[in-house]
Amino acid sequence: MLPGLKERLLGLINDKAYNPLKKEELALIFEIHPTEMPMFYNFLEELEEDGYICKTKKGKITSPKSMGYFVGKFVAHRKGFGFVESDEEYTQDLFIPASETNSAMHNDRVVAEIIKPATDERRAEGAVIKILEREITKVVGLFQPSKSFGFVIPDEKKFNQDIYIPKKYFSGAKAGDKVVCQITIWPQEGRKPEGKIVEVLGPKGTKEVEILSIIRAHGLPEEFPKKVLQEAESVAQPITQEEIRRRLDIRDMNIFTIDGEDAKDLDDAISIEVLPNGNFSLGVHIADVTHYVHEKSKLDKEALKRATSVYLVDTVIPMLPKTLSNGVCSLNPNEDKLTLSVFMEIDRKGNVKKYDIKETIINSKARMTYTEVSDILEKDDAELKEKFAHVVEEFKNAEILAKILMNRRKQRGAIDFDFPEAKIILTPEGKVADIKHYERRISNKIIEEFMLITNETVAEHYFWLNMPFVYRIHETPSADKMQDLSRFISTFGYTIKGDLEEVHPKALQSIIEKIKGTREEEAISTIMLRSLKQARYSPECSGHFGLAAQYYSHFTSPIRRYPDLQIHRIMKEHINNKINNKRQEQLAHTVEYASTQSSERERAAELAERDVKDYYKAVYMEDKVGEEYNGIVSSVTSFGMFIELPNTVEGLSRLANMGDDYYIYDDMTYTIIGERTKKTYKIGDPVRIKVANVNVDLREIDFEILYKLEDENEIESEESIEE
Numbered sequence: 001m002l003p004g005l006k007e008r009l010l011g012l013i014n015d016k017a018y019n020p021l022k023k024e025e026l027a028l029i030f031e032i033h034p035t036e037m038p039m040f041y042n043f044l045e046e047l048e049e050d051g052y053i054c055k056t057k058k059g060k061i062t063s064p065k066s067m068g069y070f071v072g073k074f075v076a077h078r079k080g081f082g083f084v085e086s087d088e089e090y091t092q093d094l095f096i097p098a099s100e101t102n103s104a105m106h107n108d109r110v111v112a113e114i115i116k117p118a119t120d121e122r123r124a125e126g127a128v129i130k131i132l133e134r135e136i137t138k139v140v141g142l143f144q145p146s147k148s149f150g151f152v153i154p155d156e157k158k159f160n161q162d163i164y165i166p167k168k169y170f171s172g173a174k175a176g177d178k179v180v181c182q183i184t185i186w187p188q189e190g191r192k193p194e195g196k197i198v199e200v201l202g203p204k205g206t207k208e209v210e211i212l213s214i215i216r217a218h219g220l221p222e223e224f225p226k227k228v229l230q231e232a233e234s235v236a237q238p239i240t241q242e243e244i245r246r247r248l249d250i251r252d253m254n255i256f257t258i259d260g261e262d263a264k265d266l267d268d269a270i271s272i273e274v275l276p277n278g279n280f281s282l283g284v285h286i287a288d289v290t291h292y293v294h295e296k297s298k299l300d301k302e303a304l305k306r307a308t309s310v311y312l313v314d315t316v317i318p319m320l321p322k323t324l325s326n327g328v329c330s331l332n333p334n335e336d337k338l339t340l341s342v343f344m345e346i347d348r349k350g351n352v353k354k355y356d357i358k359e360t361i362i363n364s365k366a367r368m369t370y371t372e373v374s375d376i377l378e379k380d381d382a383e384l385k386e387k388f389a390h391v392v393e394e395f396k397n398a399e400i401l402a403k404i405l406m407n408r409r410k411q412r413g414a415i416d417f418d419f420p421e422a423k424i425i426l427t428p429e430g431k432v433a434d435i436k437h438y439e440r441r442i443s444n445k446i447i448e449e450f451m452l453i454t455n456e457t458v459a460e461h462y463f464w465l466n467m468p469f470v471y472r473i474h475e476t477p478s479a480d481k482m483q484d485l486s487r488f489i490s491t492f493g494y495t496i497k498g499d500l501e502e503v504h505p506k507a508l509q510s511i512i513e514k515i516k517g518t519r520e521e522e523a524i525s526t527i528m529l530r531s532l533k534q535a536r537y538s539p540e541c542s543g544h545f546g547l548a549a550q551y552y553s554h555f556t557s558p559i560r561r562y563p564d565l566q567i568h569r570i571m572k573e574h575i576n577n578k579i580n581n582k583r584q585e586q587l588a589h590t591v592e593y594a595s596t597q598s599s600e601r602e603r604a605a606e607l608a609e610r611d612v613k614d615y616y617k618a619v620y621m622e623d624k625v626g627e628e629y630n631g632i633v634s635s636v637t638s639f640g641m642f643i644e645l646p647n648t649v650e651g652l653s654r655l656a657n658m659g660d661d662y663y664i665y666d667d668m669t670y671t672i673i674g675e676r677t678k679k680t681y682k683i684g685d686p687v688r689i690k691v692a693n694v695n696v697d698l699r700e701i702d703f704e705i706l707y708k709l710e711d712e713n714e715i716e717s718e719e720s721i722e723e
Contacts, residue, residue, distance in 0.1 A: 068114065071132075083096060105186075140216045150167070155213060178204050179199065218608040225298070232321040235299070258369070267559040268286055270284055271394070282401065287331055309560035340358075348404060355457050402450065420438075422438065469570060482496065488670060509548075537595040539595050566594045629689055631703070636681065638667070643703050
């Protein structure tokens with residue numbers, strides 16, 4: 001089938017002006033060749049089975065919505081009820097009472113019908129009538145045995161049913177073990193799901209077992225298959241003279257890397273100089289991973305399956321074996337390395353005047369850390385300047401150019417959120433020593449800006465070549481979300497300029513500028529971020545809203561991201577004139593699948609990284625019950641408020657436990673109001689709290705609000721919460 005056919009077909013069928021058509025009529029509209037007709041009809045049947053389309057009594061194709069159905073993902077609540085998140089954008093979720101779930105489980109894809117339409121006061125209510133696909137087939141949880149059977153209590157509390165385990169399927173698990181359970185029989189009315197234990201992770205409570213539980217829960221592949229490791233060893237060969245001769249040899253250039261202290265997979269290096277005309281010559285040199293990872297090889301298939309490296313504080317699950325990621329591909333100093341280089345001439349306004357893309361060989365002259373470069377530029381550190389005298393001039397030029405590029409993006413309207421990121425510091429024994437803000441200093445910003453301009457340049461180049469490509473896109477937010485945001489910020493006296501139906505990023509950026517340094521800054525930034533869509537990968541170039549960029553891709557990290565690896569392969573084939581019409585068709589299918597797979601695995605990696613950080617934060621706060629701290633209200637819900645401490649640890653203050661009044665949640669203003677006292681709490685309010693309870697198993701921290709602070713300057717520094 002044609003690439004993008006599913007999206008275009010569903011776009012037509014879900015359009016308000018669409019009238020149901022026969023499958024033959026749809027085949028004509030989409031110009032399906034007669035030889036492909038049987039395949040097209042099978043494709044329509046698959047879409048019907050998956051709940052994307054329906055057939056009328058006369059056999060015409062229409063949308064589920066037009067037939068009164070609601071199709072999407074079932075999101076369960078631990079109390080038994082749930083919601084169906086619609087496939088259709090901008091459609092409000094459908095509430096499903098516990099009595100109407102029809103044995104649907106968390107994340108199942110379902111068809112529901114509306115039994116109570118929405119009103120001004122409440123969302124629509126429905127009933128699940130069909131389960132299209134069981135999403136979760138393996139569950140991680142706690143094993144509790146008895147004489148002849150046992151149960152697995154899932155870690156995921158939205159998976160709100162224990163799983164019955166017959167004795168013959170205990171697999172050696174003991175009471176209190178964390179296990180992985182394969183579901184063998186799905187739940188039915190009045191009957192629990194059944195399963196068998198397929199892996200015993202170990203006793204509950206140890207750090208190793210808890211982290212492994214998170215890894216298994218998110219389906220992250222840990223160990224590489226033996227054949228993949230063998231292939232990695234076989235391809236990690238020295239660079240041949242023949243390969244050197246066919247590349248641009250820039251080993252004599254002053255090229256260097258800047259990365260974190262602990263980084264071992266160095267996939268980007270830079271070179272910079274000022275030209276006689278005053279413009280900058282910026283070279284960004286990226287590890288040529290595709291020289292070693294060939295299309296459809298065992299390494300390539302495994303990399304696509306993983307799609308991304310995952311960073312879990314002190315544990316890394318790499319996309320590629322270490323032989324490649326930390327070895328032959330990594331741009332280690334004073335070693336010859338194969339790279340794909342983008343050379344850009346950039347003027348003093350930040351415009352790329354000309355560029356060139358080449359296969360190259362480099363030899364990095366220095367391996368710098370963000371701390372070292374920032375100390376040279378921000379503190380004029382004499383010892384470091386002497387140690388790296390051969391590249392200090394380049395650092396200074398890099399800073400000047402980065403600031404020019406920052407200003408260019410700002411003028412364009414790019415939105416730059418500066419939320420604090422947690423840096424979890426562990427002892428050599430693996431215990432949490434401290435949690436601090438991760439500091440974004442000048443060197444971090446230099447590398448960010450250089451990678452951004454390179455990714456834009458590459459994306460635009462291949463867009464105009466009309467080449468199949470993997471783009472990084474960030475779509476314009478929905479009008480509904482923007483109206484909600486507009487309503488919220490109006491309570492602080494701000495307005496969003498322009499048309500909310502098609503808001504420009506500059507309109508949001510101007511709000512960010514106005515609130516900088518104000519008491520409401522975090523409140524508005526938080527709600528604004530939640531109003532935006534998630535960035536994703538796509539074969540279609542539809543622009544990046546947050547960056548205010550018309551063209552954008554991920555090119556600069558092929559060691560740890562599959563989309564970068566895939567587009568390197570396309571770029572090299574194009575450079576070497578190896579892409580004909582047949583190859584274009586093949587690549588169109590390849591980039592479509594790579595985009596979907598990479599977006600899905602990126603999301604799983606993000607959730608796993610968040611869960612691991614939440615685990616460490618709970619462990620860190622476990623012995624601090626009863627202690628008092630200052631914090632800021634970071635989120636407000638119908639059941640309570642989340643308060644964030646200066647070190648990024650977040651805890652929940654439940655409305656039910658706020659004994660001084662009965663509090664009501666106002667979802668229009670994200671405010672909690674005391675019914676009797678009229679006392680209010682909203683996002684951004686500084687408060688004094690006491691740590692009430694910590695549940696490491698659930699990764700939950702409960703705070704008790706003591707009182708509101710009058711001045712946000714009373715918030716303690718991050719150093720105040722230490723061992």
